[in-house]
Amino acid sequence: MAVFAIGDVQGCAQALKRLLDRIRFDPDEDRLWFVGDLVNRGPQSLEVMRFVRGLGDRAITVLGNHDLHLLAMAEGIHAPSAELHPLLEAEDAPELLFWLRTRPLLHLDEDLGYVLVHAGLHPHWTLEEAVGYAREVEQTLAGNRYIDLLANMYGNEPAAWSKGLAGPERQRLIINIFTRMRYLGADGSLDFRHNGAPGTQPDGLVPWFEAPGRRNAGEHILFGHWSTLGVIDTPNVYPLDTGCVWGGKLTTLRLDDEGGWFSIPCPQARKPDRR
Numbered sequence: 001m002a003v004f005a006i007g008d009v010q011g012c013a014q015a016l017k018r019l020l021d022r023i024r025f026d027p028d029e030d031r032l033w034f035v036g037d038l039v040n041r042g043p044q045s046l047e048v049m050r051f052v053r054g055l056g057d058r059a060i061t062v063l064g065n066h067d068l069h070l071l072a073m074a075e076g077i078h079a080p081s082a083e084l085h086p087l088l089e090a091e092d093a094p095e096l097l098f099w100l101r102t103r104p105l106l107h108l109d110e111d112l113g114y115v116l117v118h119a120g121l122h123p124h125w126t127l128e129e130a131v132g133y134a135r136e137v138e139q140t141l142a143g144n145r146y147i148d149l150l151a152n153m154y155g156n157e158p159a160a161w162s163k164g165l166a167g168p169e170r171q172r173l174i175i176n177i178f179t180r181m182r183y184l185g186a187d188g189s190l191d192f193r194h195n196g197a198p199g200t201q202p203d204g205l206v207p208w209f210e211a212p213g214r215r216n217a218g219e220h221i222l223f224g225h226w227s228t229l230g231v232i233d234t235p236n237v238y239p240l241d242t243g244c245v246w247g248g249k250l251t252t253l254r255l256d257d258e259g260g261w262f263s264i265p266c267p268q269a270r271k272p273d274r275r
C-alpha cells in the first residue's frame, strides 16, 4: 500500500487523473491525502469532488479556504462563481456538500508521522493545541449551526491568536490560520496583504514556518495554499501547492517510503489576473 499526499487540485480533474496514472495509483490498495482546495477556479470541481468522495476511506482531504467558500456559496452567503454552477446544480450536490462539510481541518497520522493541513500551523500552537482547535470548528461545521459559522468566517480580524478568544472571532481566526495563513508579523499576527514568495515581503513579516521559536517545529507538516512559495529549506515542512490551476504543476509526495516527490505540468486553467 502506497500513501500519496497531493497538492491543491482546484477543479483540475484532468491533471489529477494524469498524475494518478503516472504514479500508478491503485484505488484498491493505495491511499491519497489531499491538502484541500479540491474545488473552485479550475473547470471540473464536480468531477474532482465525485472522485475523491468516491474513494471513501481511501482518501483523506482537509478543508481549504476554497472548499469553505464553496459551502458558503451553496448556502447563499456568497454568489456562486461561474465555474461552480455545474457542481451546485448537480443532483448529487447535497451529498457532496455534506461530505465536504464533514471533512477535517487537520489530519494527524501518528504511524506515518505526518500532519496534514491546508495552510499551516500557527507557530504559537503545539500540535496538541492545534488538534483541539481544529476539532472545535469541525464540530460546529458538522452541527446544526454551521450556516452561522460560514456567514461569520469572512474577515481578517482578529489577526493575533490568544487562548481567551471566544465566539465567532475565535472560530474565524482558527479557520484563517488553518486555511489562509502565509506571513506573520513579529507578534504572530496574520498578514493577508502579501502572498508572494519569501524574499518579496516587507521587513517584519516571516512565513509562518520560519517564525522564531515555532512550537510545532518538530512535527512533519504537509500543506498547500501557497502556490508562489517555491523551494524552501525549512526542515519538516512539505509544501505541496505548485500552482496547477495557474499553469504550474500538480505535485505529490509519497509518504510511506522514500518514493519522494513527483510533479506533472498542468495546462493553465485560470489567468493570474483573476487571482
Ligand SMILES: [Mn+2]
Pocket: 037, 064, 065, 066, 118, 179, 224, 225, 226
Ligand atoms: Mn487555499
